[in-house]
Amino acid sequence: MAASFRPDIQGLRALAVGGVVAYHFGLTALPGGFAGVDIFFVISGWLITTHLMQEIGDTGRLDLWRFYARRARRLLPAALFVILATLAAGYFILAPQEQALYSRGAMFASAYAINLWLLRWSFDYFAADATSNPFIHFWSLSVEEQFYLAWPALLLLAAWLRPGRRMAVAVIGVAGLASFAACLWLTSAAPAWAFYFSPLRAWEFAAGGLATLVPVALLQRRAWLRPALGWLGLALIAAAYLCLSEDLPFPGWYALLPVAGTVLVLLSGVGQEQTYRRTNGLTNWQALGPAATLSLQPLQWIGTLSYSLYLWHWPVIVYAGMLAPDLTVPQRLGCGVLALALSVLTYHLIENPARRGRWLTAGARALVPALALTGAGVAVAYANAHLAERNIGPEQRGIEQAAEKPSIARALDKSCLADFQTVTPKPCVFGAADAAHTVVLFGDSHADHWSTPLIEAAKRNDTKVVTYLKSSCRASRLSTFNTVLKRDYTECDAWREQAIADIIQARPRLVVISEFSIGNLTRDLPAAARAAETARWQAGLRSTLQAFSRAGVETAVIRDTPINASFADSCVARALWWREAPSPHCDTPRADAANDSTAATERAVVMSVPDTLYVDLTDRFCGATACHVVIGGQLAFRDRHHLATAFAETLEGPLERALF
Template sequence: MAASFRPDIQGLRALAVGGVVAYHFGLSALPGGFAGVDIFFVISGWLITTHLMGEITETGRLDLWRFYARRARRLLPAALFVILATLGAGYFILAPQEQALYSRGAMFASAYAINLWLLRWSFDYFAADALSNPFIHFWSLSVEEQFYLVWPALLLFAAWLRPGRRMAVAVIGVAGLASFAACLWLTSLSPAWAFYFSPLRAWEFAAGGLATLAPAALWQQRPWLRSAQGWLGLALIAVAYLSLSEDLPFPGWYALLPVAGTVLVLLSGAGEENDAAPTIPARWQALAPASLLSLPPLQWVGTLSYSLYLWHWPVIVYAGMLAPDLSVLQRFGCGALALALAFLTYHLIENPARRGGWLTAGARALAPALALTGVGVAAAYANAHLATRNIDPAQRGIEQAAEQPSIARATDKNCLLDFHTVKPKPCTFGPVDAAHTIVLFGDSHADHWSTPLVEAARRNDTKVVTYLKSSCRASRLSTFNTVLKRDYTECDAWREQAIADIIRRKPRLVVISEFSIGNLTRDMPAAGRKAETARWQAGLRSTLQAFSQAGVETAVIRDTPIGDSFADSCVARALWWREPPSRCDTPRAQAANDGAAAQERAVVKSVPDTRYVDLTDRFCGPTQCRVFIGGKLAFRDRHHLATAFAETLEGPLEKALF
């Protein structure tokens, strides 16, 4: 019933883990390396369906205890070891509040349910804050384990309807199509669910299952066609690695590239382990993709692929915390360390557990398997409890400062609109009978000024009306939304309605602030930066002219600096390490974008009734931009002001605006 060993599948495992490691280690040449996980999913679907269908065909039943015992021996010991080691290392590296948070993630990782925890907390796999979560990569293992729980029942259901491959193909096909349709629908509507939720990834496992049930076909009689098919599959995988990126809506249609490629490679080698299959002539065997995938280095990496996948992510996460600007040589060193840990884990834990008898077959395997899971959950829970007790007043102050909302977000008015809302929702702060009205207009970078602005306005008999929308700039500039993975058309519609509404109000002043300079001009080639900056300047000028022509005065607050690290977690770690918070500062030349600000200032000066407010010297000195100022956390992440610190800017803001 067990499938014969296929070196080409081992080589595919090496390609899969290699892509994932390259992506996570920042190899820009393979921006789609994350699709290696999809290769693993297809391989799992192929192997598990092969094994289960073989047992059903031979015995008419499934020994589920034996099946789950094999899965437990294969997965649990190594995973538990890495989880415990990562928790232990985290005590010395992570701040206590991070330890408490990620220990909860470790609990769910131990129970193979971390994908559901990530959905609960809306973690985006591609978001910058995911870089500090040392357990986030366990999401794919959780999806696989959940697949193992459901797949045998699906195949048994097919056999109950009618024994044979045809009914199995029909049942798997229907389930796969339903999963794929739902995945397509939610990739744009709710990307996190499409990415993490196992039923929406089931179609990838189904693709592998359907492939193994495919009947003998034309290519199995024609060696040259089998070789061509295999090379086409490898080409599709290469295209996925080279062309996919985190900016594309994934999985969706794009996941078909690695999935189809893997299916073609698997089919090209199908039947070779079967003595009854046609023998491939030696000259065609040499040209088959299996000859490449069977190379010793790929076989070695494929053997270590599971342990390497477990280790590579916590290694690079912790290294990035200890040395934020890792050099290429240091990244290679991290890769070597991950490989060494994988080698030791495979030979000392993974392989002995798989071959040993302590996780025995049958119902007796349930007790040690549950014990291993319980150890992981209990250790993570205890670590979370201990970490919570280690949070001292200074650490608690950092946490509270990062979590304190602005006045616009603290109310129950939902003043900062979400991505999908198009109709403007003005919020009013201050006395309704105030002598004057000013408007705060922009995105979350306008929102973080709302607290000091409302207080300054109150002192000047002025009410504040906010027009705020997440990631939506006041400048007339169409942008790409990295969360929605598409053009942000809702922003364009909202902006035009908001501008018209503001003009109708005839306020004394419109205050604009937006995440513009850094987001639009950093980390771009020189030519692209020049073109994008010109486009942004034109959009800003258009908005300012609309207000100027309507006789409404406008003030533009210069964008805040962008730090290299998340200020809250970096400062918390610095305090935990007994180091000064200044280790989290960023050089001014890198953070403040003075050149782009000069271009912004030039646009503002060219439009009548418009002024420029520059408070950058409150964050930055001549050489450094600080994140901890006057005993207060200045930023709650990389570029949003912490509300308690923003309150200290009321005086300078009042002087500039009133």
């Protein structure tokens, strides 16, 4: 066994992949399990810096061909196998348009550039629609591979400036600090870039690299220091897993928890490699504090499989969720067993033989099989994308077009639905300027999807419609947390107050309010917290309605649309591909979708305010037992809870009767 092998690092790999798998499989007890990826980044920085610095110190140069050959042997075969298997399974599970989209993701995953593709399409790792992308987890492997391309050059620069540890510390430190500063800034300004862009994650690799340059003597002076560092590091990792969540701005400052924890655990084992080599066992490691835990055989086994397990776990749970949207705990455990079994097979049949085989040898000729593997993955994914596009039939194309058709308001001007940063309301006017009456539509994107039938109904009643719409900003005076910005949505509060003042000054005949009324109640909350949040929402709605009532402006509140269990467009498209009827496969039980009890609370608030009307069209979407995503042969929703525009047009008559 190699002298450099450290079982604590293998145990850290097990903790890292365990956290990621637990998070993706919905284990709510570990809401920060996604930070396991950061542990992997620090480990990579540690190991690669150790190997490269040793080679530079011994020879004064780097054999880059040999370095990249090792990386190719380690990463390419298993990754390509999982990509191809995922594409093959996707043919039977994904709708053709999904196959086409995600095959393009597979192309970039094969070339270790999917993080850049995700940035291009603004995929949010924590967004609900990310759960249908079977290749999104390859982003971290792309970041690692891009690190491997840049890091040797950085270390060679340090050696060229001045050989030795101090210059390496200076160069890595400056690069790491610059990366960290940029990451902090963009975590708020451009969260997707901070998350996916490899230069903004470089500081995590740099932290591992700097840790390798800490003098061993500094850690050996006090016997208690290394175990203390190890236990503190494990405590920080545990805190990251238990306390972080997708609602926090990440990476930013919060990524310091798993990064610092991993660095401390790595430092706690410095200088012990030879001890392990002499005993060829765990006896002396068991006296080193946290290493005893990390060296346990189950962790060693999971650590060995960690790469294959990381590759497999995500497509398994994504496809399982598509086949059975409401996975039970036993079903999720079954998915975990399946992912583990596939990992064992992949490790023993592909990953390990490829790493030990001679088909990827050192030297320039190692690039030939490496490029062949990468090219094969890109070519197969490209061909699969074009094959999938040919399989999109008229029904599939109709679903796609129905989901993409914008409302009348957004078709006229996208800025009619203000973005997150906008604080100044922009009224958009629809209808004749000299119309006898004016109706204002006020709210968020759930108001926007009513703009189509409202504008058409108003035309027949000599009325123009003025819209005040802002994305994710409810009309209710309720400060909320924005899950995209990862902070309090202060822009919404400022925009809302100005919009209310402008509307009152204009004195329209009627203000129509629609909003994602229970958006703050859709997450799992303890009973007490849910009651408090409900009361806060009621107070916010009442305050808005009273402001209009006191000004003598009548108001109508449209009950919010149901929340479906799955994305309607994707679910219906898959059902058609499977030659199944969309209903009942894509329908959601009314008890789960319609939120009848919350609507009753909303109605009570509305009816308690003078000159206010409550409009309830829920029976247009839901029967006594289920809410439907296909109604009258039309796609009713474009996602989980926004009306498809073509279907919204059919609600013009009911809305006109309710309001005019």
